[in-house]
Amino acid sequence: MTNTTFETPDEIRDVEAANFVEAVLESGEYDSYEEVRSVVEARSRDNARTPMQWSDEPHAGFTGEEGDGEPWLPVNDDYESVNVAAARADGDSIWHYYRELIDLREPGRLRLRRLRTAGAGPPRGVRVPADARGRDAGRRL
Known part of the structure; x- marks a missing residue:
């Protein structure tokens, strides 16, 4: 999975990052969220904590077959191509590489x-x- 970006401050759930954005905008250090956005994306935890992208279905398959739930953070825009189902279908993906490493732990293999x-x-x-x-x-x- 790749890091995501947040289009508006309302999408940020990291309290420290949200407080930082509010403080620097109120102080006048930055004039808009667009100006401070790169700082938030570099330092916030949430751009790397988006919901697991299981498939190319709505909400990346995170909310189940019904798809009627809403994840706590927005799903990354690349979920249609970067997801578990796509990795499992690609024999050269990191998913298969990790499976091979896990298989080494089988008794007697190493x-x-x-x-x-x-x-x-x-x-x-x-x-x-x-x-x-x-x-x-x-x-x-």
Whole structure:
């Protein structure tokens, strides 16, 4: 998911960010929300805390099949292309990469064993660990 932007101060739910916007506008340090918006987007927590984008359905599928609920923050505008369903359908997505990493935690897949360096010698001091169980046992990193 990507960070979102807030078109108006009313969309901000982060109390500190909302108070900051109100204070700098009242003080005259900034003349409009558009001027302070980049500061809010860089420092506020909410631009990265939008609802999970499950699908390309209304509200990014967050409110269930009925779609009659309203999320506490606006859904990012890119939800139609950036969502869990799209990531699962794309074999090269980060979703599949993380699944492979999680599978490494399966018992027996990754164990502490005697290690040796791969190749005749390490290039420029770089060492690559390799499992040294033997030919018949298979090899895993």
